[in-house]
Amino acid sequence: MxxxxxxxxxxxxxxxxxxxxxxxxxxxxxxxxxxxxxxxxxxxxxxxxxxxxxxxxxxxxxxxxxxxxxxxxxxxxxxxxxxxxxxxxxxxxxxxxxxxxxxxxxxxxxxxxxxxxxxxxxxxxxxxxxxxxxxxxxxxxxxxxxxxxxxxxxxxxxxxxxxxxxxxxxxxxxxxxxxxxxxxxxxxxxxxxxDPALGDPLRVRLKPDQPFCYGRDYDDAHLKSHPDQVTQSIRVFRGSIELASFAQGGDAANWPDGADIAVSVTSRQKGAKLTQTYSCQGEADQWRCSASSKMSNFSCDISQKEIFLKRGANGMMMLANPNNAVAIVDLCSKAAEGKTKSDDKVYRLEPMPQSACAP
Structure with missing residues (x-):
């Protein structure tokens, strides 16, 4: 898709x-x-x-x-x-x-x-x-x-x-x-x-000065029925680092523009874990978030690596990277040269306690 x-x-x-x-x-x-x-x-x-x-x-x-x-x-x-x-x-x-x-x-x-x-x-x-x-x-x-x-x-x-x-x-x-x-x-x-059934948009649900944590852990039954899925667990969050970054340089009047989020993916392949930072903009019915290197030790052109966040029903959050799937390798590493895809493109995430998104 x-x-x-x-x-x-x-x-x-x-x-x-x-x-x-x-x-x-x-x-x-x-x-x-x-x-x-x-x-x-x-x-x-x-x-x-x-x-x-x-x-x-x-x-x-x-x-x-x-x-x-x-x-x-x-x-x-x-x-x-x-x-x-x-x-x-x-x-x-x-x-x-x-x-x-x-x-x-x-x-x-x-x-x-x-x-x-x-x-x-x-x-x-x-x-x-x-x-x-x-x-x-x-x-x-x-x-x-x-x-x-x-x-x-x-x-x-x-x-x-x-x-x-x-x-x-x-x-x-x-x-x-x-x-x-x-x-x-x-x-x-x-x-x-x-759609009134979806409730408030993300920009209203998620405040500029408040952390959040959304995620999902997939059990063995789910993974068995989805053999091409690489993700074992996923977290999308704003923690102390992301909050401090927005407090220093963000503009709350234009929220969520400039909001940083972190996406952490644990692969079912030996439990390898990758955390990638993204910088978001409000766009129509979603947040459009481009991969960012400003909070890492890497410097590379990764602005075209994007994900999209959208509200879901019953307080859920939808995450998608419909073209390239969510990255499961460091986007600034040699492993990311060429194909960086997985078959994991759309996630339905539930709100979790902030402790579930601890680094």
């Missing part, structure tokens, strides 16, 4: 970094002559889809403006800053929910008024190229098949899985109608409808 199939854990490629623009209106008059949020969309009928069998996308919306994804689940604080101004969401045939991605939309050549518009993503990827035609419709082109997948997904997943989860060969050159901004906001709201 990937971020695409685990949309609840963030199908998105959303990072909170960049230029301070939260209070600035859009600045591309082609998309928004008045500077207000702009929405374009299209819902394809059965006849169109039958005539285009290689088109997977049944619904597509493009929103230009301020973040339409954040909702009262795990959304960033009201003053959270983001430089993203282009948001794409599509629903493929048979899917119950949309997937989404975001990027920065700017002129290809700022000095040329006739220049086209490119929306870029992290890792020098392209979200889409944009052009408004004479009828005011948005031509959305250069949409990559892996727009909702991680960079390098084809190599990681293999061709068959990649083709299954990527967009189709006819999913490009969309012609979208201008729509009210509320139409796009309603479409993005379909990504993660609020």
């Amino acid at each position: 990937t971020l695409r199939t685990l949309a609840a854990f963030g199908a998105a490629l959303f990072a909170f970094a960049g230029v301070a623009r939260a209070e600035q209106p859009p600045n591309l008059p082609e998309l928004s002559p008045t500077g207000a949020d702009a929405c374009f969309g299209r819902v394809y009928d059965a006849a169109h889809l039958k005539a285009h069998p290689q088109q997977k996308v049944a619904r597509i919306f493009f929103f230009y403006g301020r973040d339409p994804v954040s909702r009262p689940n795990e959304e960033p604080a009201a003053n959270q800053d983001t430089s993203y101004n282009g948001f794409l969401t599509t629903t493929v045939r048979g899917a119950k929910k949309p997937e989404w991605a975001s990027g920065w939309c700017n002129k290809d050549d700022p000095s040329d008024e006739a220049s086209g518009i490119r929306c870029g993503m992290e890792c020098d990827r392209t979200l889409a190229s944009l052009k408004v035609d004479d009828e005011g419709k948005l031509i959305l082109s250069n949409v990559q098949p892996d727009v909702y997948l991680d960079a390098g997904a084809e190599e990681d997943l293999g061709k068959a899985k990649y083709d299954e989860q990527a967009l189709g060969s006819e999913d490009d050159n969309f012609r979208l109608d201008p729509m009210p901004a509320d139409a796009c906001k309603a479409e993005f709201a379909r990504i993660d409808p609020i």
Whole structure:
């Protein structure tokens, strides 16, 4: 499974970094002559889809403006800053929910008024190229098949899985109608409808100045029925070290952005134990946490090693790394070069006493 199939854990490629623009209106008059949020969309009928069998996308919306994804689940604080101004969401045939991605939309050549518009993503990827035609419709082109997948997904997943989860060969050159901004906001709201049964989001349950411990120990019966599972026990926690780090450099007003957590995994292979630190950001309905080396003796580029935390029912916490699984080797060691995967990708964790997460 990937971020695409685990949309609840963030199908998105959303990072909170960049230029301070939260209070600035859009600045591309082609998309928004008045500077207000702009929405374009299209819902394809059965006849169109039958005539285009290689088109997977049944619904597509493009929103230009301020973040339409954040909702009262795990959304960033009201003053959270983001430089993203282009948001794409599509629903493929048979899917119950949309997937989404975001990027920065700017002129290809700022000095040329006739220049086209490119929306870029992290890792020098392209979200889409944009052009408004004479009828005011948005031509959305250069949409990559892996727009909702991680960079390098084809190599990681293999061709068959990649083709299954990527967009189709006819999913490009969309012609979208201008729509009210509320139409796009309603479409993005379909990504993660609020479920009252889940209770408070993690940012409310877990306080900036309080430790926590979640975990699970798997018994012999479970491990026997899951022979490919490497994890024997797992803990996710914030202890004295993580609390001190946030107290020194964190901003409680933007909680959980900048919160450090530790993930400790004990392998069923000779009981080997690994503890890895992650730094988290609030993102839509989850915490997106990147592996961090700031509390270790190592220095390496591990920012792309991510996990996602999400609230579960009855006080549980869900942890997932749907692309690469949770690391069971030190991410800065030679053993981590190349493949660092296990088959352990999604965990249902229960609250535990802090003593259960002691180093």
